[in-house]
Amino acid sequence: xxxxxxxxxxxxxxxxxxxxxxxxxxxxxxxxxxxxxxxxxxxxxxxxxxxxxxxxxxxxxxxxxxxxxxxxxxxxxxxxxxxxxxxxxxxxxxxxxxxxxxxxxxx
Amino acid sequence: xxxxxxxxxxxxxxxxxxxxxxxxxxxxxxxxxxxxxxxxxxxxxxxxxxxxxxxxxxxxxxxxxxxxxxxxxxxxxxxxxxxxxxxxxxxxxxxxxxxxxxxxxxxxxxxxxxxxxxxxx
Numbered sequence: 001x002x003x004x005x006x007x008x009x010x011x012x013x014x015x016x017x018x019x020x021x022x023x024x025x026x027x028x029x030x031x032x033x034x035x036x037x038x039x040x041x042x043x044x045x046x047x048x049x050x051x052x053x054x055x056x057x058x059x060x061x062x063x064x065x066x067x068x069x070x071x072x073x074x075x076x077x078x079x080x081x082x083x084x085x086x087x088x089x090x091x092x093x094x095x096x097x098x099x100x101x102x103x104x105x106x107x
Numbered sequence: 108x109x110x111x112x113x114x115x116x117x118x119x120x121x122x123x124x125x126x127x128x129x130x131x132x133x134x135x136x137x138x139x140x141x142x143x144x145x146x147x148x149x150x151x152x153x154x155x156x157x158x159x160x161x162x163x164x165x166x167x168x169x170x171x172x173x174x175x176x177x178x179x180x181x182x183x184x185x186x187x188x189x190x191x192x193x194x195x196x197x198x199x200x201x202x203x204x205x206x207x208x209x210x211x212x213x214x215x216x217x218x219x220x221x222x223x224x225x226x227x228x
Contacts, residue, residue: 001169034214036152043202043221044144044152049214087152091213095168096142098152 002026002090006099012107017078021102023071023088032092035064035073038101039084047086048073078104109133111203111219118225119193126189127222129203136184137161140206142215143177143188145199153199157206158186193226200224 003026013019023033031051036044046055048064051071061076075082083106088099114128129141143155156167158177165177171190179186186203201224205217 032212036215038152043218044215045218046214046216049207049216050209050212053209055214055216089152089154089215094154094157094166096154096157096213098154101151 001095002029002093002097004088004090004097004099006086006088006102008102009100010103010105012105013078014107015078015080019075019078019104021073021086021088021104023066023073023099025069025071025090025092028068029090029092031067032090033064033066033071034089034091035062036087036089037082037084038087039081044087080106109205109217111205111217113201113203113219113222116223116225118227120228121194121226123193123226124189124191125193125224126187127201127203127224128185128187129219130183130185131160131205132184137181139208141177141179141186142204142206143175144202144204144215146202146221147196147199150199155188155201160186190224193224195226198224198226 005024007022033051035048038044052064063074086102110132112130117125137160140159142157158165176189200221202221203219204215207216
């Protein structure tokens with residue numbers, strides 16, 4: 001099975017900050033990497049698929065990059081609604097494993 | 108628009124079974140597969156398995172092999188997830204997810220509202 005590891009596990013930042021979250025796969029997954037945002041009490045929301053393709057309706061301040069084993073999610077200028085938990089997920093093979101999550105909170 | 112509506116919360120005793128339903132609407136049901144993802148309280152997301160809405164083929168995570176069964180009913184556009192031999196650590200929110208696919212990339216754009224399953228004696 002492919003293991004997904006995110007860093008950091010938690011992050012404190014301020015509105016307007018630029019934030020980067022990293023996701024590493026235990027083996028190459030090409031660009032089969034998705035990112036989700038989950039707010040408390042809500043279902044996850046797809047932000048980015050195929051490593052860098054923005055899902056329809058997602059603000060352009062979100063961007064993704066990477067291939068192989070190393071990937072990043074960047075939020076260019078944090079907005080109040082961005083404080084949430086972020087998960088990466090590989091879709092290269094089953095089981096379609098998730099990272100452990102990165103909790104982003106207000107500094 | 109795509110909607111996934113799941114059945115209501117359940118409370119079960121250890122050793123019992125639970126069956127969660129997820130009714131889809133807003134698109135042609137047999138076009139896309141479904142995954143089930145669970146989330147224990149305060150924990151991350153865990154993929155449980157997949158079912159093809161087209162032909163009912165399934166693919167289960169090793170952790171759940173032998174305990175989980177995913178089925179679908181094309182006449183009602185509903186998928187089901189049954190988990191048996193419940194333990195306290197099966198307490199979680201269970202999400203059904205309709206998959207999307209572009210150029211071989213699978214992703215999860217549509218999620219049900221979640222069903223809380225509580226296992227307690």
